Amino acid sequence: MPTTRGWTLAGAGLGLIALWYVLGDRELLLAAVFMLGALLVALIYIRLHPPRARISRRLGSAAVHDGDTVQVTLSVSNTSHRKISNISLVDEVVSLGAARFEIAEVDGESSVTASYRVMCRPRGVYTVGPARGSSSDPLRIAELAAPEGPVDNLIVYPRVEVLQGFPVVRGQDPTLAAARPEHAQRGGEDFYTLREYQRGDDLRRVHWPTSAKTDQLMIRQLETPWQSRALVLLDVRSDVYESTQAFETAVSGAATVITHLVGAGFDTDLWAGSPETIDASSYAAAMEKLALVQPDPSINLNAVGSKIRQKGGGGALVLVTGSADRTLVGLHQLLARDYPTTVLMGTSTTTPQTLSGLHRLGVVTVTVAPGEDWATEWASEIGGAWDAELVK
Numbered sequence: 452m453p454t455t456r457g458w459t460l461a462g463a464g465l466g467l468i469a470l471w472y473v474l475g476d477r478e479l480l481l482a483a484v485f486m487l488g489a490l491l492v493a494l495i496y497i498r499l500h501p502p503r504a505r506i507s508r509r510l511g512s513a514a515v516h517d518g519d520t521v522q523v524t525l526s527v528s529n530t531s532h533r534k535i536s537n538i539s540l541v542d543e544v545v546s547l548g549a550a551r552f553e554i555a556e557v558d559g560e561s562s563v564t565a566s567y568r569v570m571c572r573p574r575g576v577y578t579v580g581p582a583r584g585s586s587s588d589p590l591r592i593a594e595l596a597a598p599e600g601p602v603d604n605l606i607v608y609p610r611v612e613v614l615q616g617f618p619v620v621r622g623q624d625p626t627l628a629a630a631r632p633e634h635a636q637r638g639g640e641d642f643y644t645l646r647e648y649q650r651g652d653d654l655r656r657v658h659w660p661t662s663a664k665t666d667q668l669m670i671r672q673l674e675t676p677w678q679s680r681a682l683v684l685l686d687v688r689s690d691v692y693e694s695t696q697a698f699e700t701a702v703s704g705a706a707t708v709i710t711h712l713v714g715a716g717f718d719t720d721l722w723a724g725s726p727e728t729i730d731a732s733s734y735a736a737a738m739e740k741l742a743l744v745q746p747d748p749s750i751n752l753n754a755v756g757s758k759i760r761q762k763g764g765g766g767a768l769v770l771v772t773g774s775a776d777r778t779l780v781g782l783h784q785l786l787a788r789d790y791p792t793t794v795l796m797g798t799s800t801t802t803p804q805t806l807s808g809l810h811r812l813g814v815v816t817v818t819v820a821p822g823e824d825w826a827t828e829w830a831s832e833i834g835g836a837w838d839a840e841l842v843k
Contacts, residue, residue, distance in 0.1 A: 453494070502535045684782075815833060
């Protein structure tokens, strides 16, 4: 099809024909025939030299954190024996920008590459592509599109910080307090109970004698020590956040503390508005949830707390919110028996009165203003509780 230059040429040619018809000047007709003839020749040329090319893309990383930079590499492979010339290539990361390249020529059965970098901000899932390429005649009067390239997804996780120190976590025996986490994968070494097999379970934990009796696969559920457990609960109620920036700071705090706890050996769960908690040992699943989470005014925290309590728990509870209110205090009281160690991470420009009540209940509070970093306040409140060398 004609390019912008080609359409301009066609318009000029038709205009000259109109002038020739009115004025009768033969030179105007000759100029019009020349312009329209050039367009026709260009269209024939591009039809005889179609761009038989394959466009592919390689992302430096398909999942990054807010503020990171990703390199995107495009490859144009000529699948024909003839060289293709004057190639235009456009690739777009939706909402983040587009890159445009001009390639002089690609020899037959060879390929060329082009790269660009993308600053990934803010968190979310972005569509990359499809990459669009086209080949034109030497004068760029007409062009023909090549097959579109693939579409990829780029996941931008929330920004994370490096934290130092941990809260002291008591076990089932309140006289025992761990000085450091007992490193354990999901499920410890102590037998706890049997349950039905669920998709994704480790087959090495199948209890074959019971499975043979019941004619159904049964899994040995192993108990993890309380000192190795944690639940991070992100408050997604919109009314506790004074601004969008406050909510984004809370999401970053949740991502930061999950990274910190998982890296130290905790079996960590995340609740962030979904029906069920997410096993954060699957780091990608937890971070993807936080990449997409949005405020939800319909959430009932009391119902959430009751559901969590029915499943049982233990260890450390980390509540991440905006301005702590009475509903959050009630949630803590509901879960306090199962989670005797609680840390509140709040982001607000004011100090809510409920914080004094939480302090009396033994809750450690880490508060920052929207947009500020968590690491300094975390170290101030918690940094000396456990040996920071654990996270190195």
